[in-house]
Every structure is written in C-alpha cells, then in structure tokens.
Amino acid sequence: DAKTTQPTSMDCAEGRAANLPCNHSTISGNEYVYWYRQIHSQGPQYIIHGLKNNETNEMASLIITEDRKSSTLILPHATLRDTAVYYCIVSESNFGNEKLTFGTGTRLTIIP
Amino acid sequence: GAVVSQHPSRVICKSGTSVKIECRSLDFQATTMFWYRQFPKQSLMLMATSNEGSKATYEQGVEKDKFLINHASLTLSTLTVTSAHPEDSSFYICSASTYRGEGTGELFFGEGSRLTVL
Numbered sequence: 107d108a109k110t111t112q113p114t115s116m117d118c119a120e121g122r123a124a125n126l127p128c129n130h131s132t133i134s135g136n137e138y139v140y141w142y143r144q145i146h147s148q149g150p151q152y153i154i155h156g157l158k159n160n161e162t163n164e165m166a167s168l169i170i171t172e173d174r175k176s177s178t179l180i181l182p183h184a185t186l187r188d189t190a191v192y193y194c195i196v197s198e199s200n201f202g203n204e205k206l207t208f209g210t211g212t213r214l215t216i217i218p
Numbered sequence: 219g220a221v222v223s224q225h226p227s228r229v230i231c232k233s234g235t236s237v238k239i240e241c242r243s244l245d246f247q248a249t250t251m252f253w254y255r256q257f258p259k260q261s262l263m264l265m266a267t268s269n270e271g272s273k274a275t276y277e278q279g280v281e282k283d284k285f286l287i288n289h290a291s292l293t294l295s296t297l298t299v300t301s302a303h304p305e306d307s308s309f310y311i312c313s314a315s316t317y318r319g320e321g322t323g324e325l326f327f328g329e330g331s332r333l334t335v336l
Contacts, residue, residue, distance in 0.1 A: 142327075149222075149311050149327035150262065193261075202315040202323035203250045208262040 110194045115213040124181040126212050128194030131175040137198050139170060140206065141179045143190040150193065150208075153179065189216045221245060222314045224328035231302055232336055238298045239331045241312030247292035248314035253285075256309040256330075268295045302335045309333075 111129040118124040130139065138157050142150040154161055154168045156177075161168045167180040181188055193211040197204055221244040231237050241251055249270050254262040266287050267275045274287035286298040295314075299306050311330045317323025 144262075147309070147330065147332070149224075149313075149330045151327070152325070202325035203317040205252055205264050205267055206313075206325065207264065208254075210261050 112212045124184040126179040129176045137196045140195045142193045145190045184216045222326045222328040228332045230334045236300045241295045243314040250315045251295040252313045254311040
C-alpha cells in the first residue's frame with residue numbers, strides 16, 4: 107500500500123469547518139483513499155472513502171485532487187465530539203477484506 | 219449498521235497467565251477479521267489476518283505461538299495472549315469485513331480491549 111503523509115496535529119474552532127489534508131503522492135490507479143478517526147480509547151470509526159471523485163456523506167466531505175496525489179477531509183461544522191486522531195489510508199480494496207495500514211494520523215482538537 | 223463487539227473491554231492479569239480476547243461480528247458474517255495492537259500515543263499496528271477455517275497470517279515480528287488466533291466461526295475470532303508479560307500491555311483492536319466474495323464490502327472495528335499485565 108502507498109504511504110500517506112498528514113500533519114501531526116491541528117486545531118479548529120467549534121462550529122467552523124475542519125480541513126484535514128493528506129498527501130499520497132505514490133498512490134496507484136486502483137487504490138482508494140480512506141479516512142478513519144479514533145476517539146480516545148475507542149476503536150477506529152469509518153468516515154468516508156473515495157477513488158477519484160469527491161464524496162460526501164452525513165459525516166464529512168472528501169476532496170481528491172485531479173492527480174489523486176492528495177486529498178482533504180472536510181468536517182463542515184466541527185463540534186467538540188470531533189476531537190480525535192484522523193487517519194488517511196490508501197488501499198487497493200473496495201471490499202473491506204484487505205488489511206489497512208495506519209500511519210500516525212492527525213490529532214484534531216476542536217477548541218470551544 | 220454492522221457492529222463488531224470485543225470482550226472483555228478491559229482486563230488485568232498477572233504476569234505469566236494467558237488472556238483470551240473475543241471479537242464478534244454481531245449482525246453479519248465475517249470471513250476475514252484483523253487484529254491490531256496499539257501502544258500508548260502510537261498508531262495501530264496490524265498483528266495478523268484471521269480467516270475463518272484456516273490458520274491466521276501473522277505480520278513480520280509477531281510471534282504466532284504467543285498470540286494465538288482462532289477464527290472458528292464466521293462471527294467469532296479469538297486472540298489469546300499466552301504467558302503474558304508487562305510488555306504485552308496494550309490496546310488490542312479487531313476489525314471484521316463484510317465482504318462475501320463478490321461485490322463490495324465494508325470494514326468495521328471493535329471497541330478495543332485494554333490489557334494490563336501486572
């Protein structure tokens with residue numbers, strides 16, 4: 107699996123949009139971009155994933171650049187409960203049966 | 219949505235004893251489950267891939283005789299830490315895939331099990 111690079115930590119004011127960047131410059135054409143988050147002492151929670159097109163669901167939006175070398179996860183209206191470590195992962199599988207390699211992630215802190 | 223449950227959520231044991239952690243897919247059958255370990259302030263590290271009815275595939279550096287994995291049914295995988303020592307104290311997390319061989323699937327994580335070895 108290709109590696110990803112994320113900032114170690116970020117702060118965001120409550121109510122504002124949180125934009126979390128991820129670089130995956132060596133991503134291959136059949137690799138998906140996944141985002142998970144982990145709230146302290148809990149298991150990771152799936153947020154969103156995409157291949158080429160931008161994606162949106164009830165939790166977040168995923169913006170993937172045209173060359174697919176980077177992406178941004180957007181939490182439109184951050185709340186205190188969004189404080190967590192966010193992991194950007196690339197994986198070939200859209201089936202969920204492939205192992206995911208977690209990097210160090212971005213520790214997002216939502217400031218009241 | 220799909221739920222993966224781990225038990226126990228917390229366990230404290232004495233050095234030298236063995237501890238079993240269960241991972242159950244509550245509303246789907248999982249042919250593949252994954253076991254991760256997470257030390258404080260570190261990321262998740264994959265330990266092994268567990269396939270129903272076959273031997274687990276361990277990642278490099280993970281002792282298969284120390285971390286016994288049994289995936290006896292489509293809804294249950296167990297991780298047994300044998301002869302546990304304080305350095306085995308960690309947060310153990312499982313994940314389960316809904317993929318059934320065709321179409322697409324999803325991956326769901328359990329809540330994690332915190333092991334403390336005294």
